[in-house]
Amino acid sequence: MSAEDLLRLADAARCRNQAVQVTGILLFDGMHFFQVLEGPDEEVDALYRSILRDARHSQIVRLLRDHAPSRRFGGRGMELIDLRDYTAATVMDALLARVTARSSLTYDDRVLKIIKACAEGDWKDHFVEGSDAAEWTFAPGGDMFGAAGGVPVAGQPCQFALQPIVDPLRREVSSLEALIRSSSGGSPEAYFSSIPRDQLYQADLDAKAYAFALVNRIGIGDCKVSVNLLPMSLVAVPGAVDILLEQLAGNGLAPEQLIVEVTEQEVISYLDGFKTAITQLRRAGIGLAIDDFGAGFAGLSLLADFQPEKLKIDRTLIDGVHADGPRQAIVRSIVQFCAALGITIVAEGVETVEDWCWLQAAGIEKFQGYLFARPALNGVAPIWWPSRKSRG
Ligand code: C2E
Ligand code: MN
Ligand code: MN
Numbered sequence: 001m002s003a004e005d006l007l008r009l010a011d012a013a014r015c016r017n018q019a020v021q022v023t024g025i026l027l028f029d030g031m032h033f034f035q036v037l038e039g040p041d042e043e044v045d046a047l048y049r050s051i052l053r054d055a056r057h058s059q060i061v062r063l064l065r066d067h068a069p070s071r072r073f074g075g076r077g078m079e080l081i082d083l084r085d086y087t088a089a090t091v092m093d094a095l096l097a098r099v100t101a102r103s104s105l106t107y108d109d110r111v112l113k114i115i116k117a118c119a120e121g122d123w124k125d126h127f128v129e130g131s132d133a134a135e136w137t138f139a140p141g142g143d144m145f146g147a148a149g150g151v152p153v154a155g156q157p158c159q160f161a162l163q164p165i166v167d168p169l170r171r172e173v174s175s176l177e178a179l180i181r182s183s184s185g186g187s188p189e190a191y192f193s194s195i196p197r198d199q200l201y202q203a204d205l206d207a208k209a210y211a212f213a214l215v216n217r218i219g220i221g222d223c224k225v226s227v228n229l230l231p232m233s234l235v236a237v238p239g240a241v242d243i244l245l246e247q248l249a250g251n252g253l254a255p256e257q258l259i260v261e262v263t264e265q266e267v268i269s270y271l272d273g274f275k276t277a278i279t280q281l282r283r284a285g286i287g288l289a290i291d292d293f294g295a296g297f298a299g300l301s302l303l304a305d306f307q308p309e310k311l312k313i314d315r316t317l318i319d320g321v322h323a324d325g326p327r328q329a330i331v332r333s334i335v336q337f338c339a340a341l342g343i344t345i346v347a348e349g350v351e352t353v354e355d356w357c358w359l360q361a362a363g364i365e366k367f368q369g370y371l372f373a374r375p376a377l378n379g380v381a382p383i384w385w386p387s388r389k390s391r392g
Helices: 003-019 041-053 088-097 104-108 110-119 188-193 197-218 231-236 240-250 264-269 271-284 300-305 325-341 353-361
Strands: 023-028 033-038 079-082 136-140 158-167 172-182 224-228 258-263 287-293 310-313 344-348 366-368 375-377 384-388
Touching: 003 023, 003 079, 023 110, 033 041, 033 110, 079 088, 088 110, 104 110, 136 353, 158 197, 172 188, 172 197, 172 375, 188 197, 197 224, 197 231, 197 240, 224 287, 231 240, 231 264, 231 271, 240 258, 240 271, 258 264, 258 310, 264 271, 264 287, 264 300, 271 287, 287 344, 310 325, 325 344
Parallel strands: 023 079, 172 224, 224 258, 258 287, 287 310, 310 344, 344 366
Antiparallel strands: 023 033, 136 384, 158 172, 158 366, 158 375
8 A cells, every 4th residue: 555545544534533533543564554443432343343344454453442531642533654654763752742642651551552562563463474264165074983973872871972173284183072971962061960979070080981982983093082081080089090091991092092181270279189190191191181271260370380281272262363462462372382382282162264264373283163073972073174275
C-alpha cells in the first residue's frame, strides 16, 4: 500500500469512526497494520467485527481488550503513523505527540507498551506467519487399524473409545488415547459415578486392562497407547505400576508403548506420593504426559521439579488461538520452554483449520482433536489428513 493510499484509508476511517465516537491510532509498516480502537464498548465491538469480516485483511489478532478511565488518542477520530517515515529512535516521540491522555501514568500502561514494541519492529512477537487455512483441504485416510468398532462389548464393566494423536504433515499416528466409557458407552463421568468412592482408584487401574485388550484386538503395531489415570490410582493402589506392567504383557504390549496421562492439577495435589510412582514408571520405561496443561493453575513449579515426556496443552488455550494475542503469547512460551527441555507438545481439542495452521507454524507438530478424528467407541475413526490444494 502506497503512502497516498494509506492516507486515504485513514481519512475514510476517521470519518466513519468520528460518527460513532470511536478514536484511536493506526500504525502501518508496509505489511502489517496495528490498530488501537477506543470508545463505547458496543461501538468498538461492532467495528472490530466489521474488520474481521473485511476480506482485505488476513490473520487478524486481538492483542488486548481493556477498560480505561479516559481515551489515549482522543484527538481526531483515528491517528495515523506510517512507520516507513520513522526510525526506531524517532517513532516514540511521534507516538507520544499523539497521546491526549492527561495522566502521565498512561505513558507506562500496557497499550503504549504493546504499541512501542510493535513500532520498534517487534511484529514477530505478535505474528506467527503460518500457512493460510484456505491452502489446505482435508480428506479421510484409509483404515490404518482393524475393526471399526462402534458398539459396546458385552460383559465389560467399562468400554474405551480411541482417539488418535497425529502428526498431520508426516501423516503419522503418534499415539492412540484410550478414553473410558461406561458399560453402555456413556461418558467418563457416567462410568465413574457408578463406582463407589472407596473403589475409585482400583477401578481406574483395573479398567486399563480393557483398554490394552482393545488396542491388542485392533492391532496397533508399534504405535503407542495413552491412558488417563488419576495420580492417586498409582499412589493408593499397592503395586500399581506392576499391575500395569502385567496388563501390558498380557496384551502383547511393550512398556515403552504406554504413556500415562495425568492432569497437572491432580499431580500437584498428591505430589509427594506421586514422585515415587513417577520413578517406578520411569524405571519400567513407561512414558508420562501432563494432561490439560494450562486448564487449572499452570504447573510451572511442577515442571521445575520434574519434566514429563509429553505436555498436552488444554483446549481452553487452543480454542481460537489463531486470532487471540494472549493465547498466542502463552502458547509460544510453552513451545519455547518445551523445546529447551526436550518435552513433546500435543495440542488438544483442535477443531478448526485456522487454529491448526497457527499452531503448526508456532512449532507444534502433534495434534488431537475433532479436526483430525473424533474418539470412536472400541475402534479408531477414519483420520482426516490435510493436503495442500494444488494451485491454479
Ligand atoms: P482428556 O484426557 O483431556 O481427553 C480429551 C477429551 O477431549 C475427551 O473427552 C475427548 O473426547 C475430548 N476431545 C477430543 N478432541 C476434542 C475436540 O476437538 N473438541 C472438543 N470439544 N473435545 C475434544 P472425554 O472422552 O469425555 O474425556 C474427558 C476426560 O475424562 C478426559 O480428558 C480424562 O481426563 C478423563 N478420562 C477419560 N478416560 C479416563 C480414564 O480411564 N481414567 C481417568 N482417571 N480419567 C479418564
Ligand atoms: Mn488425556
Ligand atoms: Mn486433556
